Amino acid sequence: MSELRQNLATKEWVIIASERARRPHEYAEPGRPMCDEGPTWEASCPFCPGNEERDLEVARFPREGPWQVRIVGNRYPALTPAAPLEREYMGLMRRISGVGYHEVIVESPVHNTCAALESAENVMRVFQAFVERAWVVQSDPRIEYVLFFKNHGRQAGASLRHPHAQMMALPMVPSEVRVRADAARTYFDESGQCAYCAMLEQELATGQRVVLESKHFVVFVPYAAASPFHLWIVPRAHAASFFHSAPDVLADLGSVVRTVLRKLYVGLNNPDFNYVIRSAPVRDVGAPYLHWYLSIVPRISLVAGFEMGSGIYINPSLPEECARFLHGIEIAGSEKAAPHETA
Numbered sequence: 191m192s193e194l195r196q197n198l199a200t201k202e203w204v205i206i207a208s209e210r211a212r213r214p215h216e217y218a219e220p221g222r223p224m225c226d227e228g229p230t231w232e233a234s235c236p237f238c239p240g241n242e243e244r245d246l247e248v249a250r251f252p253r254e255g256p257w258q259v260r261i262v263g264n265r266y267p268a269l270t271p272a273a274p275l276e277r278e279y280m281g282l283m284r285r286i287s288g289v290g291y292h293e294v295i296v297e298s299p300v301h302n303t304c305a306a307l308e309s310a311e312n313v314m315r316v317f318q319a320f321v322e323r324a325w326v327v328q329s330d331p332r333i334e335y336v337l338f339f340k341n342h343g344r345q346a347g348a349s350l351r352h353p354h355a356q357m358m359a360l361p362m363v364p365s366e367v368r369v370r371a372d373a374a375r376t377y378f379d380e381s382g383q384c385a386y387c388a389m390l391e392q393e394l395a396t397g398q399r400v401v402l403e404s405k406h407f408v409v410f411v412p413y414a415a416a417s418p419f420h421l422w423i424v425p426r427a428h429a430a431s432f433f434h435s436a437p438d439v440l441a442d443l444g445s446v447v448r449t450v451l452r453k454l455y456v457g458l459n460n461p462d463f464n465y466v467i468r469s470a471p472v473r474d475v476g477a478p479y480l481h482w483y484l485s486i487v488p489r490i491s492l493v494a495g496f497e498m499g500s501g502i503y504i505n506p507s508l509p510e511e512c513a514r515f516l517h518g519i520e521i522a523g524s525e526k527a528a529p530h531e532t533a
Contacts, residue, residue, distance in 0.1 A: 191208065191209070192205055192206060192207045192208055192209055193205075193206050193208070194206075194502075195413055195414035196414055197412060197413070197414040198377065198385050198388065198389050198413075198414075199370070199373065199374055199377070199385040199386050199389055200369075200370050200373050200374075201373040202414065202416070202501070202502075203414070203502050204414045204415065204416050204502060204503045204504070204505050205502060205503070205504045205505065206414075206505050206507075206508065206509070207504050207505065207506050208508060210504075210506040211506055211507055211508055211511075212418075212506060212507060213511070214418075214419075214457075214507065214511055214512055214514075214515035214516075215457075215515065217418055217419070217458050217461070217488075217490045217507075218457065218458045218459040219459060219461075219490075220459065222459045222460050222461070223460070224455075224459075224460050225302060225303055225304035225306065225307055225353075225455070225460060226302050226303065226307060227302065228301070228302045228351075229301060229302060230300050230301055230302050230303075231300075231301050232301045232351075232352070235301055235350065235351075235352050236265075236350075237260075237294075237296045237301075237350065237352040237354060238299070238301050238352065239256070239257075239299045242260070242262075243262060243265070246262040246263040246264075246265065247260060247261070247262050247263075248261040248262060248263060248293060248323070249261045249319070249322070249323065251315060251318070251319055251322075256299065257299060258298070258299065258312065258315050259295065259296065259297060259298075259315050259316055259319045260295075260296040261293055261294070261295050261296075261319060261323055261357075262293065262294050262296065263292070263293055263294075264292040264293060264294055264356070267292035268288070268290075268292050268358065269288050269289060269290030269291060269292045269358065269359070269360070269361075270288065270289065270290070270292075271289065271290065271291055271330070273287050273288055273289040274287060274289065275287060275289050275332045275361055286361055286362060287361075289332055289361050290332075290333065290358065290359050290360050290361055291327045291330075291333070291357065291358065291359035292356070292357070292358050292359075293323070293356065293357045293358075294354050294355075294356055294357075295316060295319055295320065295323075295338075295354060295355045295356065295357065296352065296353075296354050297312075297316050297353040297354055297355060298312065298352075298353050300353075301351070301352050302351075303353055304342065304353050304451070304455070304460075305353065305447060305448055305451045306448070306451040306452040306454070306455035306456075306460075307452075307455075308448060309448070310441075310444045310445035310448045310449075311441075311444065312444075313444040313445075313447055313448045314440055314441050314443070314444025314445070315444075316355065316444075317435075317440045317443055317444055317447075318437075318440055320338045320355075320357070320432075320433075320467070321432070321433050321435060321440065323357060324336050324338075324357075324432075324433040325433060327357070327359040328359070328433070328472045330359070332361050333359045333360065333361065333472060334360060334361055334362050334363050334471055334472055334473065335359070335360045335362070335363045335364060335367060335471045335472060336357065336358075336359045336360075336433070336469070336472065337357065337358050337359075337360070337466070337467070337469075338355060338356070338357050338432075338466075338467045339355065339356055339357075339358075339464065339465065339466045339467070340354075340355040340356070340463075340464065340465045340466075341356070341464055342462055342463050342464070342465075343460075343461070343462025343463065343489065344462065345462040345489040346462040346463055346464045346489045347464070348462075363471045367468075367471065370468075371470075371471075371474070371477070371479070371480060373385070374386070374479045374480060374481075375477075375479045377479070378478060378479035379479075384428055384478065384479055384480075384481050385479070385481075386424060386428075386481030386483065387428055387481060389412075389413075389424075390408055390424050390426070392413075393408065393410045393413075394408060398510045398513065399411045399412070399413060399509050399510055399513040400513060400517070401421065401450065401453070401513050401516045401517050402446060402449060402450060402453075402517070404442050404445065404446050405426075405442055406425055406426055406427065406438070406439050406442040406443070407423050407424065407425055407426065407442060407443065407446045408423075408424055408426060409421060409422070409423050409424075409446060409450055410422055410424070410513065411509040411510075411512050411513040411516075412509065413509060414509075415505055415507075415509040415512070416487075416503035416505060417487060417488070417490075417491050417503060417505055417507075418488065418490055418491055418505065418506065418507035418512060419454065419458065419461075419488045419490070419507070419512045419516065420485070420486070420487050420488075420505075420509075421450060421485070421486040421487075421516075422483050422484070422485055422486075423443070423446060423447065423450065423483060423484040423485075423486070424481070424483040425439070425481070425482065425483065428478075428481055429481065429482055430469070430470035430474065430475050430476065430477050430478075430480035430481065430482060431469050431470045431475040431482060432467050432469040432482040432484075433469060433475075434475065443484075447465075447484070449521060450486065450516075451463075451486070452521040453516045453519040453521055454486075454488060454516070456519055456520070456521055457515060457516060457519040458488065458490070461488040461489065461490050462488070462489040462490075463486055463487060463488045463489060464486075464487050464489065465484060465485060465486045465487070466484070466485050466487075467482065467483075467484050468482060468483055468484070468485060469482040470482065491505075491506060491507075
């Protein structure tokens with residue numbers, strides 16, 4: 191029988207449609223292209239070494255020698271730092287000028303790779319680049335919210351194959367972020383505890399949905415997961431802002447994300463996915479009710495009219511079964527090295 195479950199932190203409801211439930215292995219659709227297929231370098235790719243668009247480059251890591259990670263301005267940005275900040279309120283109409291930052295983080299010089307095939311150290315470099323760049327853009331007094339996200343595969347919105355993530359820095363806080371923060375603040379006011387810390391304690395106590403544990407993180411499928419194999423990577427230590435993460439935390443995050451994405455890659459045959467780092471707004475980094483985390487959402491189910499009309503997602507999988515399936519995936523396999531790291 192189906193049931194409705196509510197996410198403690200966000201107050202969002204989902205329908206766990208057990209009567210429609212597919213077995214976890216049935217989501218591993220055959221025929222999906224794998225990351226290591228095709229050439230390591232592509233002449234038409236703007237992210238491959240030698241094709242760099244230097245006029246768009248913001249930063250590179252390391253700063254000398256062959257690069258491992260590059261940050262470039264989006265060729266067709268949704269926002270631009272050159273615009274002045276203007277706010278207009280005309281009756282029911284509100285307007286803010288499109289000021290902000292829209293940048294691309296090129297994750298590797300290798301064209302046919304992805305985080306699941308990279309070393310933990312290479313994945314860590316990407317998160318280090320996120321943090322370093324975030325400190326620069328959030329120092330701009332016009333910026334209220336900084337979001338890092340990744341689209342992997344066409345169903346997740348990726349238009350280029352070369353591994354990359356994106357950053358958008360906004361002159362306002364998105365309404366979804368505000369709604370989630372209000373829900374977390376309400377729980378804190380009522381209980382005196384961070385909702386995410388409470389969820390983490392409960393997931394560790396039951397163990398039913400835990401996929402992976404490390405020194406600094408716990409990975410689990412939420413009790414009220416909105417879609418199959420939806421994953422949260424939550425820091426054990428309470429912290430509102432991802433951008434304040436210490437080097438050892440980022441190193442651990444690189445290892446954890448590489449392992450989890452490798453499990454998805456092997457177990458589900460390289461599904462398209464999005465990940466998002468949900469961090470506190472720039473001016474709320476000290477809020478005791480906020481707790482940053484990284485959310486991974488494989489794009490293996492459809493969003494239809496009911497979801498759009500109600501805001502309630504129908505999940506045709508059992509979170510507990512998805513977690514057990516991923517927990518049991520063996521991930522032994524090769525890791526790619528950057529060109530200058532090859533012996």
